[in-house]
Structure formats: C-alpha cells, structure tokens
Amino acid sequence: MNNSGLVIIGGGVIGLSSALYCLRRGMAVTVLSRELAADGSCASGSAGMVVPSHVVPLAAPGMVQTAMRMAFNRKGPFSIRPSIDPDLIRWGLKFIRHCSAANVSRAMPLLRDLNLASRNCFVEFANESGNPFGLVQKGLLMLCRTTKGWEHEKDFARVAAQAGLEAQVLSSTEIESMEPDFDMDVEGAVYFPQDCHLNPAVFLQRLESEVRELGGIVHRVPESVEVQCTAEADRVVLVHCGERTFEPDQVLLACGSRTAMQAAKLGIDLLLQPGKGYSLTLMKPVQLPRHCAILTEARVAVTPMGSTLRFAGTMQFEGHREAIDRSRLQGIVESAGRYFPAFKAGHFDFCRPWYGFRPCTPDGLPYLGRSQRYSNLMIATGHAMMGLSLAPITGKIIASLAHDEDPGIDIGLLAPERFSAN
Ligand SMILES: Cc1cc2nc3c(=O)[nH]c(=O)nc-3n(C[C@H](O)[C@H](O)[C@H](O)COP(=O)(O)OP(=O)(O)OC[C@H]3O[C@@H](n4cnc5c(N)ncnc54)[C@H](O)[C@@H]3O)c2cc1C
Structure with a gap:
C-alpha cells in the first residue's frame, strides 16, 4: 500500500471529468467505479444535451402543482411512488420549500455561469480531441404545440435574455426554414443558440481513455x-476496495444517485433522491432533425446522434427500482407522434429501452465542494438533469479545490452538507 493521491469513488461523467482535470494538473488519480464507460453509467443513455439555457433549477414556483397534475397520468412525464421512506419525505418537504421565486433567482446566475463555462470546456475538448463524440453547436429548439405552452416559453425566453443568455422566439414558419427536411406539428418555439448536443456514450469512452x-x-x-x-479524526485515511487498499491524499465521492449511501458510511447526511428517466433510440429514424429539441408540453428531449435519433424523458421518484414502466415509455412514443407526424408508434417497436437515475437535490443545485467533516474529502453530485452539461466545469472546480485554490466561481450555494441533519 502506498500513497494513492486522489481516490475518486464513482466513475460516471462527473467522476471521470474530475479525474481528467486533476490529471491534467499533474495529480495522481485512481478511480474506483461500479460501472465504467462501456457499461453505461447514467449519462451514457442521456439526451446528450449541453444546456446553458437550463438556468432554472428543478425546484421552481409551480413545480409541485405541475408534478401533482402529471402524477395522475400513467403515461405522463412525472411520477412519485407513495412511500414512508423518511429520506424521501425529508427530501420532498425540502423540495416543496425550495419551489420559490427566491430559490430561482439565487440559483439562476450560478447555473448560467457554470453552464456557460462548461460549454466552453466541451468546445475546447472537442477541438483538442478531433471531436469523436460529435459535439454539434447548433442550439436547442424548445418546441411548443399549444399557444399556452408557447406563451410560457416566451416568458421564459425573456427571463433567460435578462440573465444574459441568447434566446429567440420562432414562429412555425421560421422553424420550418431551420428544419426543412423534418415535419413538425408545432405552434412555435424558443431557440437557444448557445446550447449544444453530443453522443454521451462516446463522450464517456473518450473521457475514460x-x-x-x-x-x-x-x-x-x-x-x-x-x-x-x-476515517481518523478529520481525515479519510484509507479506502478499501476488495483486496486493494489505498492511502489517499484526498478522496472524491461521485457515485451519482448512490452518493448518499457512500456518504452515510462516513456519517455524512446527504439528501439525495434518484430521479429515474428513460430513453429510446431509433437507429434508422424516418426523418432526422438538424437541431436537438425539447417537446415542452410533453417534457421529452429529442437528440440527433449521428444517423440515430434519441427520445428521452420522465422523472420518476421511486427509489432505485429497476422495473421498466411501459406506460411511461408509451407516453414518450405517443408524444413523438404528436409533435412529429412522420413518426408512428410502430417505429419504436424494436427499440431497447434504457433508463438511468439522475441524482436530485431538494433545491435543484448540485452538491459540490469540500466536506465540512473531513478535511480531505470532496463531494460532487446532485446535478439532476444537467450532469453531462455541468461535468467539465465540475471537474475543473474539483481540480482547483484539490489544489486549495479559489475555483473562480462562487460555489457557496453548492455546499454539500447544506441540508445535513447532523
Ligand atoms: C433520461 C435521461 C436524460 C438525461 N439527459 C441529460 C442531458 O441531455 N444533459 C445533461 O446534462 N444531463 C442529462 N441527464 C442527467 C445526467 O445523465 C446525470 O446528471 C449524470 O449522469 C450524473 O452523473 P454522475 O457521474 O453524477 O452519476 P452517474 O452517471 O450515475 O455515475 C455514477 C457512477 O458511480 C458509480 N457508482 C455508484 N455507486 C458506486 C459505489 N458504491 N462504488 C463505486 N462506484 C459506484 C456508478 O457505477 C457510476 O459509474 C439525463 C439523465 C437521464 C436519466
């Protein structure tokens, strides 16, 4: 056993990005992970979107009412399994409390800065590596089928523009000229030109390599x-993994939605719930759009990845339940047909459903920083729907913290133990 530098527990997109930026700064790094890139951690089947436009956290005004309404629809994008799990109840109560304008206004500038900085890292990484993961910098279309949905998105476009993001309101004719070979049945859209998309499984493989x-x-x-x-006193002194034992200078917990279990072993209370989501990938879609899109009313993300097309959605709070909920998948398939008339339910017959668990915090902001309890322990998780998008900047910040440097962005709001009951 000898000094192992930084030991990262969890090698998903957050753990691997942190490893990359720490290695680039000359640190010795060991990653211990249940799944590696080839096995498909949560980001691999994701929608692959890099989203500076996502400046509003999950905990926002109206979210509880919207979620409750959707929960009664078996095919809807949201569900919560009634449970007496005290952690879920504590999480839920904190979430409800954070669904406020105050939470949005304090989170928004931080999410904007993190997302824009992360986007730059993706562009750098694509330029350095020859872009094997197919980063496409063409923006995101927020597609609306209803006048009400479009009005809502227009309001959001104004908020995003006030926050300094580029946002354009598009009529259906303008959308048609951007997507001349792709049929859509939509009322209008909001276009966020700074957003990007990529193939997340290839990105993970490139990171690991x-x-x-x-x-x-x-x-x-x-x-x-x-x-x-x-642990001894205020330090994690050993990390054991089967027959291997490591003597770390520093440790990073980055196990995604399972980070709370790992933290609990060190006596750290991390309020975190897995938010299950699905994706379906058409290998030979009847039509291929040029831009990635979100079907706003249905809350389904649609991303072209090379010649394939991925549909992703749903947020189910039901612990780490592995069962596939066929009616939620049906909901995704039906919404595809409603927005894109060329797509029929039968096209999805041979798609293998994929699912993953997003790590969700009660205020919609990640947990990122040093532990209060152990001086050599860092935590990076809770990125919910933005884990891929925020991975590079998270890695960069972890590398700064590991060197006891100011990361250049105020991450005070992201303190990992902010909801700790201990
Ligand atoms: C349907 C869907 C669509 C999505 N679309 C997008 C998108 O377009 N853009 C975006 O930014 N985000 C998206 N996300 C969210 C994103 O995928 C997650 O936020 C991100 O994967 C979280 O990364 P992570 O590294 O924290 O966790 P994970 O990806 O879950 O990785 C955690 C890693 O830790 C390992 N691990 C867990 N427990 C242990 C343990 N005890 N010991 C050792 N290793 C362990 C796991 O094997 C895994 O490798 C989507 C998610 C879903 C489900």
Whole structure:
C-alpha cells in the first residue's frame, strides 16, 4: 500500500471529468467505479444535451402543482411512488420549500455561469480531441404545440435574455426554414443558440481513455465488493476496495444517485433522491432533425446522434427500482407522434429501452465542494438533469479545490452538507 493521491469513488461523467482535470494538473488519480464507460453509467443513455439555457433549477414556483397534475397520468412525464421512506419525505418537504421565486433567482446566475463555462470546456475538448463524440453547436429548439405552452416559453425566453443568455422566439414558419427536411406539428418555439448536443456514450469512452492515457488508474468495482473508507479524526485515511487498499491524499465521492449511501458510511447526511428517466433510440429514424429539441408540453428531449435519433424523458421518484414502466415509455412514443407526424408508434417497436437515475437535490443545485467533516474529502453530485452539461466545469472546480485554490466561481450555494441533519 502506498500513497494513492486522489481516490475518486464513482466513475460516471462527473467522476471521470474530475479525474481528467486533476490529471491534467499533474495529480495522481485512481478511480474506483461500479460501472465504467462501456457499461453505461447514467449519462451514457442521456439526451446528450449541453444546456446553458437550463438556468432554472428543478425546484421552481409551480413545480409541485405541475408534478401533482402529471402524477395522475400513467403515461405522463412525472411520477412519485407513495412511500414512508423518511429520506424521501425529508427530501420532498425540502423540495416543496425550495419551489420559490427566491430559490430561482439565487440559483439562476450560478447555473448560467457554470453552464456557460462548461460549454466552453466541451468546445475546447472537442477541438483538442478531433471531436469523436460529435459535439454539434447548433442550439436547442424548445418546441411548443399549444399557444399556452408557447406563451410560457416566451416568458421564459425573456427571463433567460435578462440573465444574459441568447434566446429567440420562432414562429412555425421560421422553424420550418431551420428544419426543412423534418415535419413538425408545432405552434412555435424558443431557440437557444448557445446550447449544444453530443453522443454521451462516446463522450464517456473518450473521457475514460484520456484518463487512462494521462496515467490515471481506473478499477472496476465488482457487484460483490463494497468500497469502504476508514476515517481518523478529520481525515479519510484509507479506502478499501476488495483486496486493494489505498492511502489517499484526498478522496472524491461521485457515485451519482448512490452518493448518499457512500456518504452515510462516513456519517455524512446527504439528501439525495434518484430521479429515474428513460430513453429510446431509433437507429434508422424516418426523418432526422438538424437541431436537438425539447417537446415542452410533453417534457421529452429529442437528440440527433449521428444517423440515430434519441427520445428521452420522465422523472420518476421511486427509489432505485429497476422495473421498466411501459406506460411511461408509451407516453414518450405517443408524444413523438404528436409533435412529429412522420413518426408512428410502430417505429419504436424494436427499440431497447434504457433508463438511468439522475441524482436530485431538494433545491435543484448540485452538491459540490469540500466536506465540512473531513478535511480531505470532496463531494460532487446532485446535478439532476444537467450532469453531462455541468461535468467539465465540475471537474475543473474539483481540480482547483484539490489544489486549495479559489475555483473562480462562487460555489457557496453548492455546499454539500447544506441540508445535513447532523
Ligand atoms: C433520461 C435521461 C436524460 C438525461 N439527459 C441529460 C442531458 O441531455 N444533459 C445533461 O446534462 N444531463 C442529462 N441527464 C442527467 C445526467 O445523465 C446525470 O446528471 C449524470 O449522469 C450524473 O452523473 P454522475 O457521474 O453524477 O452519476 P452517474 O452517471 O450515475 O455515475 C455514477 C457512477 O458511480 C458509480 N457508482 C455508484 N455507486 C458506486 C459505489 N458504491 N462504488 C463505486 N462506484 C459506484 C456508478 O457505477 C457510476 O459509474 C439525463 C439523465 C437521464 C436519466
């Protein structure tokens, strides 16, 4: 056993991005992860969107009412499984309290700065690497089928513009000229030109390869093995992984929606719930759009990835339940046909459904920073619907914190133990 530098527990998009930026700054890094890029962690089947436009956190005014309305629709994009799990109840109460204008206005500038900085990192990374993951910088269309939905998006466009983001309101004719080969049945849209999309599975593979090329050590943790930490006073002194033991200078917890379990082993209370989402990828779509889009009323994301087309959606709060809810998938399929008349339900017959668990915090902001309890422990999780988008900037910030430097963005709001009951 010898000094292992930074040990990262969890090698999803956040853990690997953190590894990359720390390695680039000359640190020794070991990543211990249940799943690696090839196994498909949560980001791999995601919609692959890089979204500076997403400046409003999940906990926003009206969200509880909207969620309750949607929860009664078996095919709807949101569901919550009634439970007496005390963590879910605590999380839910805090979430309700944060669905306020005050939460949005304090979160918005921070989300904007993080997302714009992260977007720049993606562009840099694509330029350096020859863009194997297909970063497309053409923007995002927020498509609206109803006048009410369009009015709502127009309001949001004004808010986003006030926050300094580019946002354009488009009529259906203007959308047609941007998507001349793709049929849409929509009333209008809002266009966010700064947003991008990419193939997230290829991005993860590229991250993992670069981490290995830079000398990072990446170990797969078998199902039968639990990573354990030994702490002494205010430091994590050992990390055990089966027969291997590491003596870390620093430790980063980045296990996505499972980070709360790992933190609990160190006596840290992290309020985090898994938000399950699905995706369906058409290998040979009848038509392919040029831009990625969100079907706003249906809350479905649509992303062209090379010659394939991915539809992603739903947010189910039901713990880490692995069962596939066919009616939610049906909801995604039906909404595709409503917005895009060329798409029929039968086109999805042979799609293999994918699902993943987004790590969700009660205020919609990530947990990112040093632990209050252990001086050499950092935590990076809770990015919910923006984990891919925010991964590079998260990695950069972790690299700054690991060097005891100011990360250049005020991350006070992201303190990992802000909801801790201990
Ligand atoms: C349907 C869907 C669509 C999405 N679309 C987008 C999008 O377009 N843009 C965007 O920005 N985000 C999107 N997201 C969200 C994004 O995928 C997540 O925020 C992101 O994957 C979280 O990254 P993570 O590294 O924190 O967690 P994960 O990706 O879950 O990775 C965690 C890693 O930790 C490992 N691990 C877990 N427990 C342990 C343990 N005990 N020991 C060792 N290793 C462990 C896991 O194996 C995994 O490799 C989407 C999510 C879903 C479900």
